Amino acid sequence: MKTTLKTDLTVADICEGFEFDKAENKGLFGWSGRLTIQPEYQRNYLYADANMETAVIDSILRGYPIGLLYFNRVGGRYEVLDGQQRITSLGRYIKNLFPIKDEGGHQQYYKSLAKNLQDLILQTPLTIYICEGTEDEIKAWFKTINIAGIALNAQEISNSVYSGSFVTLAKAEYSNSQNYRQTMWRSYVRGNLQRQEILQVALSWVVKSSEREAIDDYMSRHRHDDNIDELKNYFDGVIHWVETTFPEVYDEMCGLEWGRLYETYHGNSYDAAELKAEIEKLYEDDAVTDKRGIFEYVLGGGTEPKLLHVRFFEESVKKSAYARQKKIAEQIGKSNCPLCAQGGGRNAKKIWKYSEMDADHVEAWSRGGASTADNCQMLCKVHNRAKGNF
Numbered sequence: 001m002k003t004t005l006k007t008d009l010t011v012a013d014i015c016e017g018f019e020f021d022k023a024e025n026k027g028l029f030g031w032s033g034r035l036t037i038q039p040e041y042q043r044n045y046l047y048a049d050a051n052m053e054t055a056v057i058d059s060i061l062r063g064y065p066i067g068l069l070y071f072n073r074v075g076g077r078y079e080v081l082d083g084q085q086r087i088t089s090l091g092r093y094i095k096n097l098f099p100i101k102d103e104g105g106h107q108q109y110y111k112s113l114a115k116n117l118q119d120l121i122l123q124t125p126l127t128i129y130i131c132e133g134t135e136d137e138i139k140a141w142f143k144t145i146n147i148a149g150i151a152l153n154a155q156e157i158s159n160s161v162y163s164g165s166f167v168t169l170a171k172a173e174y175s176n177s178q179n180y181r182q183t184m185w186r187s188y189v190r191g192n193l194q195r196q197e198i199l200q201v202a203l204s205w206v207v208k209s210s211e212r213e214a215i216d217d218y219m220s221r222h223r224h225d226d227n228i229d230e231l232k233n234y235f236d237g238v239i240h241w242v243e244t245t246f247p248e249v250y251d252e253m254c255g256l257e258w259g260r261l262y263e264t265y266h267g268n269s270y271d272a273a274e275l276k277a278e279i280e281k282l283y284e285d286d287a288v289t290d291k292r293g294i295f296e297y298v299l300g301g302g303t304e305p306k307l308l309h310v311r312f313f314e315e316s317v318k319k320s321a322y323a324r325q326k327k328i329a330e331q332i333g334k335s336n337c338p339l340c341a342q343g344g345g346r347n348a349k350k351i352w353k354y355s356e357m358d359a360d361h362v363e364a365w366s367r368g369g370a371s372t373a374d375n376c377q378m379l380c381k382v383h384n385r386a387k388g389n390f
C-alpha cells in the first residue's frame, strides 16, 4: 500500500459541499463531491451519541490537533478510511446541526460564532494520508486500526471485511433507524441498531451459531448476493413463531436466544392459552428468581426448573429442619437422613453434619410444593442428588 502525506487542505476544503443524511445518520460527501465520507466498510456516525462531536470543535478552537486522517484513493475519487467521525462532526457543525458551549457556558451554533472564530475553524489545515492499494490491502489495514474514541466491534469489522451488496442490503434492513419493520421485532431482539448488533443477532439466527467464524463464513459466501431473502425469511420466521406461541408480550422476552429456542422447540405444538396460564403462574411465584427463564421452561414442558433459578429454602428453615430431624434420629438410633435410615445400608445409623446435607422439597416444587418449613426435609447430599426432582 502506497501512502502520500497531504497538508494543503483545510477544514473549509473538506467540508465544501458536505452532505449529511439524517435518515441513514451518516455523512455522505465532502471536498466538493470528491470524497465519500462513509464508504460501506465504515460504521454509522456515532459521535453525536457519544457526545464527542463538540470535543472535535473545541479542539480546533483551542488549536489542538485532531489527528491524522486517512483517505483511500480510488481512481480520481477518495474514500475516508479513518476520520469519518471527525469530518462528519466538522461538517455537521458548519451546517449548524449542533451547538457547542462557549467559555461562558452559552450554546453557540456555527452561525452565531464570532467571524474570527468561524474563520479559525475554516482555515485550520488538516493532515491527511492518501493511501492507494488493492482492496485487500486497504481492508487488512482498516481491520487493524482502532479509531480513537470508539473501537470497532466484531460485527462492524466483519461488515468492512465482507462489504458488498449483501452487507448493504442487510444494513438497510437491520441497521436502519427509518425501517418501519423494526416494530415487528423490537419486543424480542435487544441491541444497538447503529453498532450493528441487530444485524449480528439476525445473522447468528440464520447460521444457528453466535460464533464469529460461522457468521463470517456466511457473510463471505453471500457477499455478492443481490438479495438477503434467506436471512430475512429465517429471521421473520423466528419472530412469527414467537408471536404466535406467546401472543402476550413480556419485558423479559427481549434479548432471549429466540433463534436457538426456535430451532429446539418449533417442531412441537403448543396451546398458547395453556402456555399463557403457566407463564402467569410463574410470574407470580416469588420463588422464581429468573423470570427470563420462564419461556424456555414452559417450552420444554417444565422439565428444567434450573432455568428459573428457583429460590429454595431460607437458611433458618433448613437449620430448624436439621435440628428437628437430628433430635428424632438420635432418639430412635437411626440416621438423620430419612432415606439412609430407610435403606438400611452402612449409613443407616449415620448422623450427618449440617454441611453434609441439602434441603429437599417433600412435595416437589414443580408439583406445587412450597419452600416452607413444613415442606422441607434435609437429605444427605447423595440422596438429595439422587432424588433430583424439584
Ligand SMILES: [Zn+2]
Binding pocket: 337, 338, 339, 340, 341, 379, 380, 381, 382, 383
Ligand atoms: Zn441419605
